[in-house]
Amino acid sequence: MKFGYTSWLPQTELVDSFVEQLKNGKLMGTKCKRCGLRYLPPRAHCKCGAVEMEWFEAERQGKLLSYTMVTFAPESMSKYSPYIVAVAELEGGLRLLAQLTGVSPSSLKVGMPIQVSSHQVSEERIVFKFKPI
Amino acid sequence: MTKVGIVGVGHARFGKRSDATIRELAHEAFVPALEDAGITARDLDASVIAIAGEEFAGQGAPAAVVQDYIGLDGKPTFRVEAACATGSAGIRTGWSLIRSELAQVVLVLGVETMTHLSSARATELMARAGDTKWEYPFGITFPGFYALMATAHMNQFGTTREQLSMVSVKNHKYGAMNPYAHLQKVITLEEAMKSVIISYPLNLYDCCLISDGAAAVILANEERSKQMNDTPIWIEGLGAASDAMLISERPTLTGLTGSRLAAEQAYKMAGITARDVDVAEVHDCFTIAEIMAYEDLGFCEKGEGGKFIEEGQSYIGGRTPVNIDGGLKSKGHPLGATGVSMAVEITKQLRGEAGDRQVSGAEIGLSHNVGETGQFAFVHIYVR
Numbered sequence: 242m243k244f245g246y247t248s249w250l251p252q253t254e255l256v257d258s259f260v261e262q263l264k265n266g267k268l269m270g271t272k273c274k275r276c277g278l279r280y281l282p283p284r285a286h287c288k289c290g291a292v293e294m295e296w297f298e299a300e301r302q303g304k305l306l307s308y309t310m311v312t313f314a315p316e317s318m319s320k321y322s323p324y325i326v327a328v329a330e331l332e333g334g335l336r337l338l339a340q341l342t343g344v345s346p347s348s349l350k351v352g353m354p355i356q357v358s359s360h361q362v363s364e365e366r367i368v369f370k371f372k373p374i
Numbered sequence: 375m376t377k378v379g380i381v382g383v384g385h386a387r388f389g390k391r392s393d394a395t396i397r398e399l400a401h402e403a404f405v406p407a408l409e410d411a412g413i414t415a416r417d418l419d420a421s422v423i424a425i426a427g428e429e430f431a432g433q434g435a436p437a438a439v440v441q442d443y444i445g446l447d448g449k450p451t452f453r454v455e456a457a458c459a460t461g462s463a464g465i466r467t468g469w470s471l472i473r474s475e476l477a478q479v480v481l482v483l484g485v486e487t488m489t490h491l492s493s494a495r496a497t498e499l500m501a502r503a504g505d506t507k508w509e510y511p512f513g514i515t516f517p518g519f520y521a522l523m524a525t526a527h528m529n530q531f532g533t534t535r536e537q538l539s540m541v542s543v544k545n546h547k548y549g550a551m552n553p554y555a556h557l558q559k560v561i562t563l564e565e566a567m568k569s570v571i572i573s574y575p576l577n578l579y580d581c582c583l584i585s586d587g588a589a590a591v592i593l594a595n596e597e598r599s600k601q602m603n604d605t606p607i608w609i610e611g612l613g614a615a616s617d618a619m620l621i622s623e624r625p626t627l628t629g630l631t632g633s634r635l636a637a638e639q640a641y642k643m644a645g646i647t648a649r650d651v652d653v654a655e656v657h658d659c660f661t662i663a664e665i666m667a668y669e670d671l672g673f674c675e676k677g678e679g680g681k682f683i684e685e686g687q688s689y690i691g692g693r694t695p696v697n698i699d700g701g702l703k704s705k706g707h708p709l710g711a712t713g714v715s716m717a718v719e720i721t722k723q724l725r726g727e728a729g730d731r732q733v734s735g736a737e738i739g740l741s742h743n744v745g746e747t748g749q750f751a752f753v754h755i756y757v758r
Contacts, residue, residue: 244511245510245511245512246511246512246513247510247511247513248506248510248511249502249506249510250506250507253507256507282507282508282620306526306627307522307523307525307526307529307627308522308525309518309521309522309524309525309573309574309575309576310571310573310574311513311514311515311517311518311521311573312570312571312572312573312574313493313497313515313517313572313573314497314513314515315494315497315498315501315513315515316494316495316497316498317498317513318501318513319494321513322513324513326512326513326514326518326522327522328522328621328622328627336622336623337622338508338509338512338514338620338621338622339512340512340513346574351525351526351529368511368512
C-alpha cells in the first residue's frame with residue numbers, strides 16, 4: 242500500500258514498514274541507537290551518521306502549531322482541493338505535518354488539541370491526518 | 375587576498391517572455407553587462423550559470439546552451455542550483471573562483487523561463503521541492519509552507535492582514551517605476567487585501583509572480599576591477615546557511631534560521647551591523663517572507679516586522695529601504711535570475727544610477743536570497 246494522497250517516487254522499505262503499522266492505527270517513528278535522537282516521520286539513518294535505528298511508537302495527541310487552507314492545489318492534488326494542512330506539536334515535543342479534517346475553517350485555532358489517526362484514502366493509499374479532539 | 379568587485383551589470387526585461395527562450399534571455403542580460411564593464415567576451419576567464427530547473431528551462435544541461443549562445447566556447451563553465459537562491463549561489467561561486475585565483479574575471483548569469491508552464495504544472499513542480507517523501511504527499515504547496523509561517527507569525531506577534539498587504543503595496547509602487555519589472559502597476563491596499571485566496575491566509579497579492587527573465591554581473595579581482603571601472607562595487611561580506619528539510623523539524627515557524635545565520639556571517643565579514651545598511655534587496659517570495667526578513671536580518675526586533683512596514687521604515691526615506699526595484703513580488707521571480715538581479719539593483723543603487731528610485735547617498739547595500747522555504751539562505755554585503 243502506498244503512502245500519501247499523492248506520491249511520485251518509488252516507496253522505500255522504511256515507508257513500507259511505517260505503512261504496515263499505520264494500517265493498525267500506530268504512528269511509528271525511529272530512534273537512533275547511538276545518539277538517541279528521535280525522528281517522526283521515521284528516517285532510516287540518523288543525522289549523527291549512525292545507521293542503527295529502532296522503531297518507537299509516537300504519541301498521537303498534541304496541539305495545533307499552525308495551519309493553512311490550500312485553495313490552489315498542485316496538479317496531482319486538485320481533486321482534493323480545498324484542504325487544510327497543519328503542523329502540530331505532539332506530546333513529548335515531536336512535530337508533524339499533515340492534513341486536518343473534521344473542523345470548519347472558521348473554528349480553526351492555533352493551540353487547539355488534535356489527535357493523529359490513520360486514514361485510508363483509497364484501496365491503494367493510506368495517510369495519517371489530524372482530527373480535533 | 376584580493377577584493378572582488380562588480381564591474382558590469384546587465385538585466386533582461388522580466389515578464390511573460392514568449393518571444394524568447396533561455397538563450398535569448400541570457401544574451402539580453404549579457405550584452406549590456408559586457409558594455410557596462412567595457413570589455414568583450416574574450417576578457418572573461420569563466421562563467422557560472424544559475425538556472426534552477428531543467429523542466430522550467432525546457433533544456434537538459436541548460437548551461438551548455440547558454441555559454442555557447444553568448445560566445446564563451448572553450449572557457450570553463452558550469453551550472454549552480456540552490457532553488458530560488460540559485461542566483462546568489464552563483465555569485466558566491468563566482469566570488470570564490472576569483473578569490474582562489476582560478477580566474478580573474480568571471481561572468482555570473484542567472485536565467486529562468488517559467489511562464490510556458492501552466493500555473494497548475496508550475497505549482498506541481500514547486501511542490502516537489504518540498505520533501506517528496508513526507509511533505510509533498512499531503513498536498514502542501516510553496517505558498518502553503520509560507521502560509522504556515524504567516525499563521526504562526528500572526529498568532530504569535532499580532533501581525534495583521536493589512537501589514538501583509540502593505541508589503542505588496544510598497545513593492546508594486548517601486549515595481550511600477552522599474553522598466554525591467556514584470557508587473558509595472560501600482561495597487562491600492564484595498565485591492566491587495568481583497569484578492570483571491572491562494573493558501574489561507576495568503577492571497578494572490580501576497581505571492582510573487584511566475585516570470586521569465588535573466589540578469590548578469592561581471593566580477594573581477596581588485597586589480598582588474600580598478601582598471602575596468604571607476605566605481606567598482608565591492609562584495610565585502612558573504613554569508614550562507616541552511617535549515618532542516620522538514621518544516622515540522624524546525625524549532626520555529628516565525629523566522630528562517632538560515633537567514634539569521636547567513637546575515638550574522640555576512641555582517642561580521644564586512645565589519646558592519648544591520649544599522650549600517652543603506653539599501654536592501656530581500657527575498658519577498660511572499661509578503662510574510664519580507665516581514666520575517668526585516669527581523670531575521672536585524673532591521674528591526676523579532677516580532678516587529680509588521681510594524682516596520684506599517685511605519686514605512688522600508689520605503690525610501692525610512693530606516694532601511696527594501697526592494698526598491700519592486701522585489702520578487704512586482705519585478706518578478708525567474709528563479710535563477712533573482713539573486714543576480716538583486717546584485718544588479720544594489721550595484722546601480724550604490725553607483726547612484728537608480729534614477730527615480732535612487733536611495734540618496736547609499737554606500738552599503740545588502741542582498742538576501744532564500745531557496746525553498748529556508749533550506750538555502752545567502753546574504754551578501756556590497757560596498758561602494
